Amino acid sequence: MCSPQDFGMSAGGVRMVTRSRISGLRARPRGGREEAAPLRKGEASAEEEKSHHPVKRQRKAQSLNVAYEASDGEKGEGTKQLKAPSWEPQDWRQQLANIRTMRSGKDAPVDQLGVEHCYDPSAPPEVRRYQVLLSLMLSSQTKDQVTAGAMQRLRARGLTVDSILQTDDSTLGTLIYPVGFWRSKVKYIKQTSAILKQRYGGDIPASVAELLTLPGVGPKMAHLAMAVAWGTVSGIAVDTHVHRISNRLKWTKKVTKSPEETRIALEEWLPRDLWSEINGLLVGFGQQTCLPVHPRCQACLNQALCPAAQGL
Incomplete structure (x- = not known):
C-alpha cells in the first residue's frame, strides 16, 4: 500500500x-518524539x-x-x-453491500471485545497505544472473549511497560492463560516491552516497518496497531477470517495460501477508502455466518453470489 x-x-x-x-x-524519528494525537479513527x-x-x-x-x-x-x-x-472480482460491490447489511447489528464478538475495546480509555496516550499492541499480541490464535479476559486481568494490575517488566514470567503466564501459545507470548511480551522502553520511551513505533521488528508482532497486528493506536490506515489487516472469506468469495485473482498473500492480493484492487472497514466487517461475518466449518449459507444474503456456496 x-x-x-x-x-x-x-x-x-x-x-x-x-x-x-x-x-x-x-x-x-527515534530521538526527539513529538506528541501524538490520541487514538482516533x-x-x-x-x-x-x-x-x-x-x-x-x-x-x-x-x-x-x-x-x-x-x-x-x-x-x-x-x-x-x-x-x-486492473482486475477486480465479479459482483464484489453487491457482495460487500450484502455483508454490510448482515453486519448492521454490530453484535459479533469482535464488535464488543475487539482490540478497540481492550485498552483503558483514561490512560495516557502512550499507555493506551501500548495496551492496543499488547491486546493484538495476545489475540493471535485466540478468541476475542479469551483475549478480552486476559486484558482485564492485566489492566487490573496496572498495565504499562514498567509493570510488565516488573512482573515475573510465571505470574504473567498465569494472567494471560488460556490465550493460544501463552508460553511463547510471555516471552514475546517481555522482549517487546524491553525494546519499547529502551528505544521508544515506553511508547510503540509509528510505522509498520518498525512494528514488524518487534518480537511476536506480525503484519495483521502491525496494520491494526497503526489504525487503532495511531489513526493511520497503512494496509488491510488480514486474519484467518478475512483470508478464508476472501477466498470463498473469490476476491483474490487466484487462491491464496496465507493471510499475508491475501492482503497483498486485496490491496491490488480494493479501493483504499474501504481498507479500514474490511477487517472488522469480515471478522464479524466470519464469526457469525461464514464459519470455518459448516458455514451458514442458507442465512447468507450472498448465497446466490458466492462461488463457494454453489458447491455446497
Whole structure:
C-alpha cells in the first residue's frame, strides 16, 4: 500500500499526464518524539506540464482514465500501449453491500471485545497505544472473549511497560492463560516491552516497518496497531477470517495460501477508502455466518453470489 508523476514526451510525440493519490506513513524519528494525537479513527498535488515545442498542428488533448502505461516493445514505433484496467472480482460491490447489511447489528464478538475495546480509555496516550499492541499480541490464535479476559486481568494490575517488566514470567503466564501459545507470548511480551522502553520511551513505533521488528508482532497486528493506536490506515489487516472469506468469495485473482498473500492480493484492487472497514466487517461475518466449518449459507444474503456456496 508512488508520488504523483508526470510522464514526458514519448518517441512518437504523444504526451500522457497522469495523476494519483497517495496516503503514506509518517516516519517518526527515534530521538526527539513529538506528541501524538490520541487514538482516533494526503493528497499529494500533481502538476501538469505544457509543451513549448513548436508544432505545425495542435492536437486535441485526450482524456485518459487509465493511469498505467506499458511499452509495446518495438523501438522506433514510439507509441505506448495503455494497460487494461486492473482486475477486480465479479459482483464484489453487491457482495460487500450484502455483508454490510448482515453486519448492521454490530453484535459479533469482535464488535464488543475487539482490540478497540481492550485498552483503558483514561490512560495516557502512550499507555493506551501500548495496551492496543499488547491486546493484538495476545489475540493471535485466540478468541476475542479469551483475549478480552486476559486484558482485564492485566489492566487490573496496572498495565504499562514498567509493570510488565516488573512482573515475573510465571505470574504473567498465569494472567494471560488460556490465550493460544501463552508460553511463547510471555516471552514475546517481555522482549517487546524491553525494546519499547529502551528505544521508544515506553511508547510503540509509528510505522509498520518498525512494528514488524518487534518480537511476536506480525503484519495483521502491525496494520491494526497503526489504525487503532495511531489513526493511520497503512494496509488491510488480514486474519484467518478475512483470508478464508476472501477466498470463498473469490476476491483474490487466484487462491491464496496465507493471510499475508491475501492482503497483498486485496490491496491490488480494493479501493483504499474501504481498507479500514474490511477487517472488522469480515471478522464479524466470519464469526457469525461464514464459519470455518459448516458455514451458514442458507442465512447468507450472498448465497446466490458466492462461488463457494454453489458447491455446497
